Amino acid sequence: MRCAIVHYHEIALKGRNRKHFEERLVGNIRWMLKDLGVKCVENPRSRIHVLLPDEIPDQTIINRLTRIFGIANFSLAHGLPLDLAHPDLGTLSQAVIESIRSEAFATFRVSVKRADKRLTLTSMEVARDVGTAVCDATGKNVSLKDPDLTVYLELLSKKAYYSIRKIQGPGGMPLGVSGKVACLISGGIDSPVAAYRMMKRGSRAIFVHFSGRPLVSRASEEKVRELVQLLTAYQYKSKLYVIPFGEIQRDIVASAPAPYRVVLYRRLMIRIAQELAKKEHCWGLVTGESLGQVASQTPENLTVIEAVAELPLLRPLIGMDKLEISDQAEQIGSFAISIEPDQDCCSLFTPSHPSTKAKLEDILRIEQMFDINTLVKQGLNNAELSQFTFPQ
Numbered sequence: 001m002r003c004a005i006v007h008y009h010e011i012a013l014k015g016r017n018r019k020h021f022e023e024r025l026v027g028n029i030r031w032m033l034k035d036l037g038v039k040c041v042e043n044p045r046s047r048i049h050v051l052l053p054d055e056i057p058d059q060t061i062i063n064r065l066t067r068i069f070g071i072a073n074f075s076l077a078h079g080l081p082l083d084l085a086h087p088d089l090g091t092l093s094q095a096v097i098e099s100i101r102s103e104a105f106a107t108f109r110v111s112v113k114r115a116d117k118r119l120t121l122t123s124m125e126v127a128r129d130v131g132t133a134v135c136d137a138t139g140k141n142v143s144l145k146d147p148d149l150t151v152y153l154e155l156l157s158k159k160a161y162y163s164i165r166k167i168q169g170p171g172g173m174p175l176g177v178s179g180k181v182a183c184l185i186s187g188g189i190d191s192p193v194a195a196y197r198m199m200k201r202g203s204r205a206i207f208v209h210f211s212g213r214p215l216v217s218r219a220s221e222e223k224v225r226e227l228v229q230l231l232t233a234y235q236y237k238s239k240l241y242v243i244p245f246g247e248i249q250r251d252i253v254a255s256a257p258a259p260y261r262v263v264l265y266r267r268l269m270i271r272i273a274q275e276l277a278k279k280e281h282c283w284g285l286v287t288g289e290s291l292g293q294v295a296s297q298t299p300e301n302l303t304v305i306e307a308v309a310e311l312p313l314l315r316p317l318i319g320m321d322k323l324e325i326s327d328q329a330e331q332i333g334s335f336a337i338s339i340e341p342d343q344d345c346c347s348l349f350t351p352s353h354p355s356t357k358a359k360l361e362d363i364l365r366i367e368q369m370f371d372i373n374t375l376v377k378q379g380l381n382n383a384e385l386s387q388f389t390f391p392q
Helices: 018-036 059-067 089-099 123-138 189-198 219-235 246-255 257-280 300-307 322-332 360-367 373-383
Strands: 003-006 048-053 074-082 107-114 151-156 159-163 181-183 205-209 237-244 284-286 386-390
Touching: 003 059, 003 159, 018 048, 018 059, 059 074, 074 089, 074 151, 074 284, 089 123, 089 151, 089 159, 107 123, 123 151, 123 159, 181 189, 189 205, 189 219, 189 322, 205 219, 205 257, 219 237, 219 300, 219 386, 237 257, 237 373, 246 257, 246 373, 257 284, 257 300, 257 360, 300 360
Parallel strands: 107 151, 181 205, 181 284, 205 237
Antiparallel strands: 003 048, 003 074, 074 159, 151 159, 237 386
């Protein structure tokens, strides 16, 4: 019997609501694998078993499970019947030996987890007996500290599972246990990483992109669609709202002092995104801002921008530097997309010397020159909704 054995870590620390987190993780695994014909996903004794059809390649399963938040690690294993009173270690040992014949290694160890303590043999006894059989059959040496190969055995009530590889999952919390958030997403490096980090904490992401259209091309929008499709592989379904923002920016440029334009843009974006967030029943807004990275992200300007928010404004990257953010973008696959050239609304009408220490009273005075409610409605009325699914 071929299966994936999935382990979780953070969920195991939960108290009375642990079952809720486990059920959500099991449901997410079912959703991610259902198009592959996987029907049996069980949760016995702090691990999840996924029965795999023989025709599904290992790499396909690995690609899917490494995108499911809440999974600490997993292994692709095979199972044999296990009699607790009279365990047949000879059959188990032979199966292990056959599974490693094509592997290149000089040293190995056997790691055993005994979930059912009614088993008459201890973990150490099983490891010793199976390890001895492997030594005799292969002539390889045991190394407990730094082996070339580890054989993993998991002994449950009626099954013994063996595997030779553990694959790291993304960790975090199961998607959906932390409600929904609205993520402001550009075509840059930072905002996709911010969205990913919130998804990893269990929040579903609704995406909001402000385009410089009609004053610039759709290049940034195409990049964002590519980024959202990539991120959808971690949450299965996504919504993207694109807001043509160019004309709103032009109105601001016509009347507002140049140094304050960027802060004014950002405050309007927060207002518009906030209305969409309320419509989608989101509990918070998410941005890719990092402290001190650009002029709009100084402590003073962040404070002025946040003052307009009615929902919590979340900044998952606030203490990260550009190298750290770029490294994570590489890991999730968004970096190569983000560095493609384009012109978005953030670079449109950017003043040469933006204010780095805007004061709220100055911004409020300038905003009196505009009909803010009309500008917000303009953005909302022109919003374009796209929906994404994984797999496509």
